[in-house]
Amino acid sequence: MCSKESVDSWRLSFHMRCLATLFVVPLVAATDTYIATFDGAVDTTRSWQVVNDPVMGGRSNSSFAVDGERHLGIWSGNVALVPFLAAPGFCNLRAGSAQNVTYPDFSGSEGVVARLRQNISDGLTNFQFLLESTGAKNGWKQGVYVASFSAPLVMGDVFVPWSSFHCSWRGQSVAWCPDLTTQLKLISSVGLGTAFPGTVGSFRLELESLSVRSARSLSATSASDEYIELATFGGSADHRWHSENDPVMGGQSTSSFEVSPAGYGDY
Structure with missing residues (x-):
């Protein structure tokens, strides 16, 4: 059996943790490295080809x-x-697979981003990212890393983490490819495909860019520096608190708030 004192202590601690969670904001920013654009930039202009069934x-x-x-x-x-x-x-679109095609080292990134939209409101929405690497081969067979995504009807970013990819050969999953995270510096082709197996239908994808995304902390000193304290209860960001209840509109609800000497906010 728990004593009243232990229950009250637990409740106070729980309140403190809830309130602390509300006012801690991690400072993490995503950075994108572009690998394909259509604005004429030398480093990100690619030669594309379609491969249909x-x-x-x-x-x-x-x-x-x-x-x-x-x-x-x-x-x-x-x-x-x-x-x-x-x-x-199926229909596929890809850039690469030629000997003179090079891509930057994707190591340290978390996934791939396509900024695009599907321009046919009742068209196909299920597509795939397609990646090849020079290390994903089994004899003459070239493995393809595949991950599914849904294309939005308005222009926006679609992010897929590397962990969502699996390796396939001619549409069948295979186990002989290395883990994709070991191949990020060996990418030889990038592309998109319609879902397979999928459905029949039309599509028109407007593609603005392809990029890889990395999460970057805005602070590089220590874990504690990755947060801003917006409110404390006996620390560096103290505030004056008051409760507002529905009697202001004729209700009967009540609440109270106090700061514990131990540095907790109890609401």
């Missing part, structure tokens, strides 16, 4: 063009049934 007997099709005025990559197409499979096919 007619390579395996399907009827899906897509095309890619750059809108120079709006600095967008426009990838549009239609996913159709593969006749002999009676199942939806």
